[in-house]
Amino acid sequence: MVKLHISTIINGEPEEFLCEPEETMLDVLRDRLSLTGSKEGCGSGDCGACSITVDGSLICSCLMLAAESEGKKIETIEGMSDGETLHPLQQKFLEEAALQCGICTPGMLVAAKALLDENPDPTETEVRFWLAGNLCRCTGYDKIVRAVLDTAQEIRETK
Numbered sequence: 261m262v263k264l265h266i267s268t269i270i271n272g273e274p275e276e277f278l279c280e281p282e283e284t285m286l287d288v289l290r291d292r293l294s295l296t297g298s299k300e301g302c303g304s305g306d307c308g309a310c311s312i313t314v315d316g317s318l319i320c321s322c323l324m325l326a327a328e329s330e331g332k333k334i335e336t337i338e339g340m341s342d343g344e345t346l347h348p349l350q351q352k353f354l355e356e357a358a359l360q361c362g363i364c365t366p367g368m369l370v371a372a373k374a375l376l377d378e379n380p381d382p383t384e385t386e387v388r389f390w391l392a393g394n395l396c397r398c399t400g401y402d403k404i405v406r407a408v409l410d411t412a413q414e415i416r417e418t419k
Contacts, residue, residue, distance in 0.1 A: 261280060262281075263278040263279060263280060264278065264279055264280075264281060264326075264327050265277075265278055266279060266327060266329055266330050267330065267331065268329040268331065268334060269332070269333045269334065270295070270334045270335075270339070271295075271334070271338055271339025272339060277292050277293065278292075279292070279326040279327060281325070281327055282325070283327075284321065284322050284323070284326060285321040285325065285328070285329055285334075286298055286300055286310045286321035286324075287326070289312070289336060295336050295338050297336055297366045298310045298311070298312060298337060298367070299363050299364075299366060299367070300322055301367075301395070303322050304322070305322060306393075306395070307364070307394070307395045308320065308367040308368070308371060308391075308395060309364050309366070309367045310367060311366070311367035311371050311393075311394065312334055313373075313374050314332050314333070314334050315333050316377070318374040320393075335370070336366075336370070337366035337367075337369055337370055340369060340370070340373060348411045348414055349369055349376070349407070349408065349411045350369060351411075352407040352410050352414070353365065353368075353369065353404070353407050356403050356406055356410065358399065358404045358406070358407040359399065360398035361397075361398050364394060364395060364396040364397075364398075367394050368394050371390065371394050372387075374390075375390040375391075375408070376408070376411065376412055376415065380415060381412060382408070382409070384405060388405055391408070
């Protein structure tokens with residue numbers, strides 16, 4: 261089978277890779293590019309553990325063919341921090357114990373960041389609606405929602 265040559269931007273850096281036409285973006289991120297933060301929880305787009313942004317839109321990378329990333333700007337959990345400095349959402353998740361086993365956490369963080377990038381002042385209902393595609397079996401959602409709301413407030417206050 262012919263492999264496709266793909267050029268894209270991942271976490272602000274130009275990337276090139278070869279992929280099979282049927283390979284998902286999740287498989288390429290994890291297996292070819294060693295960006296293992298995105299997790300495969302379901303493989304059918306139901307759990308959100310593999311959430312990434314593509315040109316600013318939140319998607320499940322298990323549902324995207326890697327070939328579709330040609331010329332796109334992709335952000336993963338690995339691009340969220342600034343070196344050793346955590347993104348405010350990551351810091352709040354730690355401070356407020358909004359994580360447990362870690363399978364859902366990368367997807368939750370990517371989804372929450374996408375929300376705050378679009379709406380820096382969400383209501384609790386908006387946060388819950390936005391994160392509805394991200395499932396967590398360990399924590400329940402109250403601490404996660406609180407961490408997102410607290411981060412939104414903190415970001416607004418520092419501007």
